[in-house]
Amino acid sequence: MIAKISDIAKYDGQEVTIQGWVANLRSSGKIVFLQLRDGSTGILQAVVSEKVSNKQVTYWKTVELLTIESSVVVNGKIRKESRAPGGFEMEVSDLRLVQRSVEFPIGKKEHGPEFLLDNRQLWLRSQRQVAILRVRDTIIWALREFFRKEGFVMTDTPILTPTSCEGTTTLFETEYFGEKAYLSQSGQLYLEALAMALGKVYDFGPTFRAEKSKTRRHLTEFWMLDAEMAFMDLSESITLQERMIVFVVKKVLAENKKELEILERDIKPLEKVAEGGFIRMTYDQALAELKKLGSDIKWGADLGNDDETILTKAYPKPIFVTHYPVEVKAFYMKPDPENPKTALCADLLAPEGYGEVIGGSQRIDDLKLLEQRLKEQKLPKKDFEWYLDLRRYGSVPHSGFGIGLERTVTWICGLKHVRESIPFPRMINRLTP
Amino acid sequence: MIAKISDIAKYDGQEVTIQGWVANLRSSGKIVFLQLRDGSTGILQAVVSEKVSNKQVTYWKTVELLTIESSVVVNGKIRKESRAPGGFEMEVSDLRLVQRSVEFPIGKKEHGPEFLLDNRQLWLRSQRQVAILRVRDTIIWALREFFRKEGFVMTDTPILTPTSCEGTTTLFETEYFGEKAYLSQSGQLYLEALAMALGKVYDFGPTFRAEKSKTRRHLTEFWMLDAEMAFMDLSESITLQERMIVFVVKKVLAENKKELEILERDIKPLEKVAEGGFIRMTYDQALAELKKLGSDIKWGADLGNDDETILTKAYPKPIFVTHYPVEVKAFYMKPDPENPKTALCADLLAPEGYGEVIGGSQRIDDLKLLEQRLKEQKLPKKDFEWYLDLRRYGSVPHSGFGIGLERTVTWICGLKHVRESIPFPRMINRLTP
Numbered sequence: 001m002i003a004k005i006s007d008i009a010k011y012d013g014q015e016v017t018i019q020g021w022v023a024n025l026r027s028s029g030k031i032v033f034l035q036l037r038d039g040s041t042g043i044l045q046a047v048v049s050e051k052v053s054n055k056q057v058t059y060w061k062t063v064e065l066l067t068i069e070s071s072v073v074v075n076g077k078i079r080k081e082s083r084a085p086g087g088f089e090m091e092v093s094d095l096r097l098v099q100r101s102v103e104f105p106i107g108k109k110e111h112g113p114e115f116l117l118d119n120r121q122l123w124l125r126s127q128r129q130v131a132i133l134r135v136r137d138t139i140i141w142a143l144r145e146f147f148r149k150e151g152f153v154m155t156d157t158p159i160l161t162p163t164s165c166e167g168t169t170t171l172f173e174t175e176y177f178g179e180k181a182y183l184s185q186s187g188q189l190y191l192e193a194l195a196m197a198l199g200k201v202y203d204f205g206p207t208f209r210a211e212k213s214k215t216r217r218h219l220t221e222f223w224m225l226d227a228e229m230a231f232m233d234l235s236e237s238i239t240l241q242e243r244m245i246v247f248v249v250k251k252v253l254a255e256n257k258k259e260l261e262i263l264e265r266d267i268k269p270l271e272k273v274a275e276g277g278f279i280r281m282t283y284d285q286a287l288a289e290l291k292k293l294g295s296d297i298k299w300g301a302d303l304g305n306d307d308e309t310i311l312t313k314a315y316p317k318p319i320f321v322t323h324y325p326v327e328v329k330a331f332y333m334k335p336d337p338e339n340p341k342t343a344l345c346a347d348l349l350a351p352e353g354y355g356e357v358i359g360g361s362q363r364i365d366d367l368k369l370l371e372q373r374l375k376e377q378k379l380p381k382k383d384f385e386w387y388l389d390l391r392r393y394g395s396v397p398h399s400g401f402g403i404g405l406e407r408t409v410t411w412i413c414g415l416k417h418v419r420e421s422i423p424f425p426r427m428i429n430r431l432t433p
Numbered sequence: 434m435i436a437k438i439s440d441i442a443k444y445d446g447q448e449v450t451i452q453g454w455v456a457n458l459r460s461s462g463k464i465v466f467l468q469l470r471d472g473s474t475g476i477l478q479a480v481v482s483e484k485v486s487n488k489q490v491t492y493w494k495t496v497e498l499l500t501i502e503s504s505v506v507v508n509g510k511i512r513k514e515s516r517a518p519g520g521f522e523m524e525v526s527d528l529r530l531v532q533r534s535v536e537f538p539i540g541k542k543e544h545g546p547e548f549l550l551d552n553r554q555l556w557l558r559s560q561r562q563v564a565i566l567r568v569r570d571t572i573i574w575a576l577r578e579f580f581r582k583e584g585f586v587m588t589d590t591p592i593l594t595p596t597s598c599e600g601t602t603t604l605f606e607t608e609y610f611g612e613k614a615y616l617s618q619s620g621q622l623y624l625e626a627l628a629m630a631l632g633k634v635y636d637f638g639p640t641f642r643a644e645k646s647k648t649r650r651h652l653t654e655f656w657m658l659d660a661e662m663a664f665m666d667l668s669e670s671i672t673l674q675e676r677m678i679v680f681v682v683k684k685v686l687a688e689n690k691k692e693l694e695i696l697e698r699d700i701k702p703l704e705k706v707a708e709g710g711f712i713r714m715t716y717d718q719a720l721a722e723l724k725k726l727g728s729d730i731k732w733g734a735d736l737g738n739d740d741e742t743i744l745t746k747a748y749p750k751p752i753f754v755t756h757y758p759v760e761v762k763a764f765y766m767k768p769d770p771e772n773p774k775t776a777l778c779a780d781l782l783a784p785e786g787y788g789e790v791i792g793g794s795q796r797i798d799d800l801k802l803l804e805q806r807l808k809e810q811k812l813p814k815k816d817f818e819w820y821l822d823l824r825r826y827g828s829v830p831h832s833g834f835g836i837g838l839e840r841t842v843t844w845i846c847g848l849k850h851v852r853e854s855i856p857f858p859r860m861i862n863r864l865t866p
Contacts, residue, residue: 004584004632019663019664019829021629021827022827038632039586039628039630039631039632039633039663040584040632069826069827070827071827071828071829073664098827098828098829098830099798099824099827099828099829101825101826101827102825102826104826119819119822120626120819121626121819121820121822121823122822122826124626124627124629124630124631125629125630129630130630130631133586133588133627133630133631134586134631136587136588137586137587137588140587141577141581141587144574144577148574151437151473153472153566153567153570154569154570154573154574155566155569155570155856156639156656156855156856157856157857158654158856158857158859159592159616159639159641159654160605160641160653160654160859160864161864162864162865172593172607172608172609172614173607173608174605174606174607174616175605175606176605176653176864177643177645177861177862179864181605181864183592183607183616190856190857193553193554193557193866194557194566194856195472196454196557196558197472197557197558197562197563197566198472198557198563198566198567199437199471199472199473200472205638205639206589206592206638206639208592208593210610212610220593220609221591221592221593223589230452230472231452231506365532386552386553386554386865386866387554387866389552389554389555390554391532392534392535393502393534393535393537393555394454394455394502394503394504394531394532394534395504395531395532396452396504396531396532397531422589423588423589423590423591423623423627424590424591424623426591426593428610429610431593431594431595431609431612431614432595432819433626433819433820
């Protein structure tokens with residue numbers, strides 16, 4: 001029977017087959033200890049000992065050929081062994097070498113990030129990278145499960161678009177049969193059209209920013225989930241977002257205990273998040289707080305990375321910062337009727353210094369106001385006629401938000417840099433492998 | 434209480450609120466019949482009658498303002514009414530106009546496809562489009578649920594890539610900080626690296642082909658799910674694919690009865706598919722069959738659209754066509770050791786004339802052979818060094834496949850053209866809205 005290493009405890013006392021790779025090996029006279037990996041979480045110690053072999057000659061010849069990352073098919077009995085990683089080991093009775101690996105370039109010594117990124121196709125095999133990708137998978141699944149339970153319809157928005165949504169300076173451009181097309185920076189405008197057709201919708205796809213930023217929070221290609229809800233105001237949207245984050249964090253805590261251990265993630269801050277009760281403060285309150293914490297931010301400026309870091313380190317829960325000045329936010333955000341200098345918007349800042357993971361707002365539902373905002377921002381009206389249609393044909397109050405997947409993975413896994421949160425990161429100096 | 438129209442039967446006898454739009458209306462003296470839509474499946478008839486109104490004056494003024502696609506909030510009691518669509522109607526007691534729609538451009542008369550596509554943001558509101566998008570959502574969910582149950586890890590592959598996987602003539606190109614980047618045509622090569630790290634993996638994202646084809650099966654931007662399995666051969670992969678298709682079709686039959694009715698989809702052929710027992714034939718057998726059916730296809734040519742149509746119309750089940758000539762398939766497919774002129778590959782052709790929805794193969798796992806194939810296809814070896822690494826460091830037999838989402842949606846919904854299967858289609862002459 002072919003077993004998975006992550007399930008090995010189930011097979012105590014049984015003879016199983018493992019198909020995998022030699023993550024490490026050491027020899028001690030007539031005993032060889034193999035550390036096997038098979039893609040599931042964890043490592044299995046397989047003990048090759050001369051006396052248990054039933055095919056002694058070929059078997060020892062094979063053992064001598066083994067190298068790190070050689071692919072193997074190994075049979076043997078599983079038994080408890082407290083000294084082995086995971087608490088079980090295999091007493092190998094048969095061993096087949098599938099392919100002998102040449103010397104693996106990623107070893108025990110420390111490598112710089114550029115070397116590891118140059119060899120991303122191999123670096124992915126490390127226990128740490130496997131753990132991150134499994135947590136990423138859980139987060140993606142939990143997000144989709146959440147929206148399905150909440151009655152949303154998943155609707156993909158286009159990547160190739162004729163105009164830009166968030167400004168034109170950071171766009172990737174391509175030739176489209178004689179026209180210019182741009183890679184989407186957000187599906188939001190399209191999602192608004194879909195919300196008018198289907199009520200509550202979300203998309204989840206790659207988005208692109210040709211930003212020259214070289215920070216630990218920036219990728220040029222990253223995945224974003226946008227949600228858009230007809231007949232919903234900002235406050236209801238914030239409540240929904242908190243429910244979503246709590247759902248996701250609980251799911252990761254329930255399903256990825258082993259992976260969080262491998263990542264040495266302190267789970268106490270995550271358990272705090274899973275309790276809910278997120279903090280809500282206006283931009284004005286955030287500014288007052290930031291000044292106390294030593295920032296020199298002035299009213300009218302967006303929160304910088306450093307501001308987000310110091311603010312979120314001061315609180316144990318995620319923080320919704322609401323009512324930013326309209327100038328620092330996108331043209332489609334609805335001004336607060338009680339204070340039109342501020343927008344009905346909210347960013348969610350993740351704790352422990354991680355900062356923004358969600359940006360959202362109530363949208364302008366009035367045609368005249370939206371036309372005026374396009375004019376102020378010098379956006380070409382004709383490119384937005386289809387979007388303006390949503391305010392001509394049965395406009396309704398509606399809100400939405402976007403959550404950045406890689407920033408969420410980075411936060412939940414407790415990573416230092418966003419580059420490890422996606423299989424093949426794309427950054428300003430990185431398009432390969 | 435705010436109710437959804439799709440759930441209206443639950444509220445028989447109760448007073449509820451519907452937030453939505455006027456899909457249609459007609460007046461008969463002192464009674465006005467509103468056909469309401471709210472984004473869920475179905476239409477609710479709401480009867481506005483002078484005598485039941487408790488706010489008579491303003492209420493009738495509001496009714497007179499109503500137009501098609503006006504947004505409204507309507508309160509009233511739900512009651513059985515066999516003549517109403519869906520079997521229930523609302524006796525309206527209160528009505529609030531949110532926004533009066535200007536004249537809706539999509540009416541009762543027939544519109545050409547270009548007009549509808551130009552107004553896609555509004556066309557999406559039709560019952561038919563809503564039904565298609567809901568089936569699409571179910572298919573996406575079912576695919577992900579299937580792979581999760583099968584122990585796969587979801588791993589996104591990059592869109593921006595330095596090289597091409599399937600040939601260079603149909604690539605969208607963009608400037609990447611001074612380098613050239615291409616939009617991904619398939620995540621497969623990256624997925625192979627991930628399979629060596631995680632065992633069984635899949636991606637699901639947009640892919641791009643700058644093809645000049647103008648057929649009912651072609652989009653320039655479409656969603657594809659790729660799966661890749663370490664230690665799996667072609668035959669096991671085919672079995673997995675059949676299980677996947679059966680799972681998806683069963684899910685749609687269980688969850689989207691109403692939507693399939695709206696689409697007037699004959700479900701008998703789908704029920705046949707849900708039984709499993711797909712047909713398997715080699716390319717040679719397919720050719721013999723096609724010749725009988727009147728095709729003049731010659732050995733060595735790929736199956737054309739017309740060939741796929743006549744072949745699949747001749748069988749009630751999906752057909753796996755295996756062992757195509759290596760020349761018509763991609764460089765990475767493993768030649769059949771028993772007949773190296775053919776590849777260990779399989780395409781799945783959907784019945785009723787729909788044709789190819791899946792393409793898959795066992796991959797070359799031998800370094801030398803893969804290097805030779807790159808050379809034969811004049812692909813620059815240096816761009817593939819990272820991919821060749823997978824055959825240097827613990828190569829294993831592995832297989833995978835890609836399923837095209839829009840073709841699957843088109844088939845399952847029984848559509849004539851792929852353009853309706855995605856919210857905002859991109860075709861050779863279509864980049865807007």
